[in-house]
Amino acid sequence: MLICHLALLSQQSFAQSSSQKSDLNAVKNKIEQQKKSIKLTSKQQKEIEKKLKQDDLAIASTAKKMNELKQNKQVVTDKISTLNKQQKELLVKKQQQEDVLAEQIRSAYSAGHHDYLKLLLNQQGPSDVDRTLTYYQYLNDARIQSIDNFKEVITQLKSVEQQQQQQAEELEALVNKQLAQKQALETQRSERKQTLKTLNSQILSSKQRLNKLEGEEKSLIQALARIQAQLQKEQELKGLSKLKNKLRWPAKGTLTHRFGTKKQGYLRWKGVYLSSRLGRDVTAIHNGTVLFADWLKGYGLVVVLDHGEGYMSLYGHNQALLKNVGDRVEIGEPIALVGQSGGQSQTGLYFEIRHKGKPVNPKLWCK
Numbered sequence: 001m002l003i004c005h006l007a008l009l010s011q012q013s014f015a016q017s018s019s020q021k022s023d024l025n026a027v028k029n030k031i032e033q034q035k036k037s038i039k040l041t042s043k044q045q046k047e048i049e050k051k052l053k054q055d056d057l058a059i060a061s062t063a064k065k066m067n068e069l070k071q072n073k074q075v076v077t078d079k080i081s082t083l084n085k086q087q088k089e090l091l092v093k094k095q096q097q098e099d100v101l102a103e104q105i106r107s108a109y110s111a112g113h114h115d116y117l118k119l120l121l122n123q124q125g126p127s128d129v130d131r132t133l134t135y136y137q138y139l140n141d142a143r144i145q146s147i148d149n150f151k152e153v154i155t156q157l158k159s160v161e162q163q164q165q166q167q168a169e170e171l172e173a174l175v176n177k178q179l180a181q182k183q184a185l186e187t188q189r190s191e192r193k194q195t196l197k198t199l200n201s202q203i204l205s206s207k208q209r210l211n212k213l214e215g216e217e218k219s220l221i222q223a224l225a226r227i228q229a230q231l232q233k234e235q236e237l238k239g240l241s242k243l244k245n246k247l248r249w250p251a252k253g254t255l256t257h258r259f260g261t262k263k264q265g266y267l268r269w270k271g272v273y274l275s276s277r278l279g280r281d282v283t284a285i286h287n288g289t290v291l292f293a294d295w296l297k298g299y300g301l302v303v304v305l306d307h308g309e310g311y312m313s314l315y316g317h318n319q320a321l322l323k324n325v326g327d328r329v330e331i332g333e334p335i336a337l338v339g340q341s342g343g344q345s346q347t348g349l350y351f352e353i354r355h356k357g358k359p360v361n362p363k364l365w366c367k
Contacts, residue, residue, distance in 0.1 A: 049297065049343075052192070052342075052343055053295050053297075055188060055191055055192035056192065056295060056300050056301060056339075056341035056342065057295060057301075058188045058191075059188045059189060059192060059319060059320075059339070059341070060301055060318070060319060060320040060321065060339075060341070061320075062181055062184050062188060063279065063319045063320035063337055063339070064320040064321070064322065064337075065181055066178060066181045067279075067320065067322070067337060069174055069177060069178045069181065070178075072174055073171065073174050073175070073178070076167055076170050076171045076174065077171065079163075079167050080164065080167045080168065080171065083160055083163055083164045083167065084164070086156075086160050087157065087160050087161070087164070090153055090156055090157045090160060091157070093153045094153045094154065094157060097149055097153055237287065237288060237289070237306065237307055237308025237309070238307075238308050238309060239307055239308045239309025239310065239311045240285075240286060240307050240309075240311040240353070240355075240365060241309060241311070243286065243365060244364050244365055245364065245365065245367055246365070246367075247285045247286060247365045247366045247367070248283070248285065248332070248366060248367070249274065249285075249351075249366045249367075250274075250282050250283050250284070250285055250313075250315055250349060250351055250366075251274055251276045251280055251281070251282050251283070251338055251349045251351075252276060252277075252280060253274040253275050253276030253277070253280075253338075253348060253349065254274065254275045254276075255272055255273075255274055256273050256274070256275045256348070257269050257272060257273035258272055258363070259271060259272050259359075259361040259362060259363065260361065270352055270359040271314065271350055271351050271352030271353070271359060271362060272350075272351050272352075272362050272363070273348055273349070273350050273351075274348050274349045274351060275346060275347070275348040276338045276347060276348050276349055277338060277347065278319060278338060278339060278340070278347040279319060279337050279338060279339075280337065280338040281334040281336075281337065281338075282303075282315050282318060282334065282335055282336040282337060282338055282349055283332050283333060283334055283335065284305055284313075284329040284330065284331060284332065284333050284335050285305075285313055285331070285353075285365070285366065286305075286307050286313075286331045287307070287328075287329065287330055287331055288305035288306050288307045288308075288313070288328075288329055289305065289306045289326065289327070289328055289329070290303060290304070290305060290323045290324060290325050290326060290327045290328075290329065290335070291304045291305065291306045291312065291325065292304035292325065293321045293323055293324055293325050294321075295341070295342075296316070296342070297342070298342055298343065299316035299317065299342045299350060300316060300317045300318065300339065300340075300341025300342025300343070300344065301316075301317070301318040301319070301320065301321050301336070301339065301341045301342070302314060302315065302316045302318070303315045303318065303321055303323060303335050303336050305329065305335070310355050310356040310357075311353070311354070311355050312353070312354045312355075313351070313352065313353050313354075314350075314351065314352040314353075314354070315335065315336055315349060315350070315351055316342065316349070316350035316351075316352075317338075317339055317340055317341055317342050317344050317348060317349060317350050318336035318337060318338065318339045318341060318349070319336075319337040319338060319339025319340070319341065319347075320336060320337045320339065321335070321336050322334055322335055322336055322337070323335045323336075353365055
């Protein structure tokens with residue numbers, strides 16, 4: 001009886017052990033599947049982020065071309081305005097020359113019934129003949145000069161009209177090119193919107209969003225550290241220490257996120273976010289040198305300026321960059337265009353000021 005009982009217990013124990021092993025294997029399989037799923041998701045997310053960067057750069061290239069076209073259009077428009085002014089002045093001169101010639105023709109016609117030879121023979125003395133010859137020579141010279149002036153005005157007028165035609169054709173070409181660029185920009189924005197939608201669908205939880213933000217902040221810190229290491233300080237750049245509450249904000253807009261406020265989890269804003277209109281100028285807060293001008297994960301198209309004495313300013317989420325590394329910029333000079341690169345759904349500017357690598361409150365400097 002005891003032996004039977006022990007055999008039964010042994011069978012039960014073996015069955016329980018087999019069941020536990022089976023459960024463990026099932027759990028291990030699930031863990032392995034989850035790891036594969038996470039790995040696949042991570043790979044997909046990297047591909048989507050790569051596509052987002054490509055979309056941002058395509059938009060930046062088109063936006064920069066459109067900005068150049070806008071400037072070229074203004075130059076051509078100014079030329080046309082100048083030519084129109086010249087044309088008006090020449091038309092006035094032309095009318096004046098026509099009036100002078102008409103008066104001379106009337107005078108010549110009035111004196112036309114006198115025979116030139118008879119006038120000479122009827123003079124009483126040599127002095128009278130000389131005066132008559134001088135008078136007629138004067139009238140002839142004046143008439144020739146008037147005709148020459150008239151011809152010159154006509155030549156200038158034709159030249160101006162030709163230039164007007166050329167500039168009008170150039171302007172029309174620029175307008176057509178700008179329309180094409182605008183259509184391309186809309187297509188690129190649509191693609192970016194879809195990419196952003198796909199990227200956001202991959203971020204399922206607050207923890208994942210926090211991890212993403214941590215990764216982006218880490219990328220920014222590493223980039224700024226590299227910049228700081230490579231920085232060649234210039235003696236003429238005096239820093240920003242004496243400019244508190246004296247600088248202008250880099251773009252017109254509304255301050256929607258303030259320095260030091262909560263961002264996600266324990267993360268806080270290291271700069272400020274200015275909501276602004278797409279394509280608006282982003283200007284340098286002070287004189288400086290461009291240290292960085294490229295796409296950065298989480299921050300999109302970024303410009304970093306060195307102001308000397310360890311002070312740097314950073315401008316992120318731009319639509320296009322207007323300056324290159326090494327360029328010197330002056331206070332108020334456009335350096336970028338407001339955008340939404342780097343995965344932003346709203347248009348605006350992310351702006352930081354750092355001193356010796358540490359972020360400081362931009363509101364202490366800008367008003």
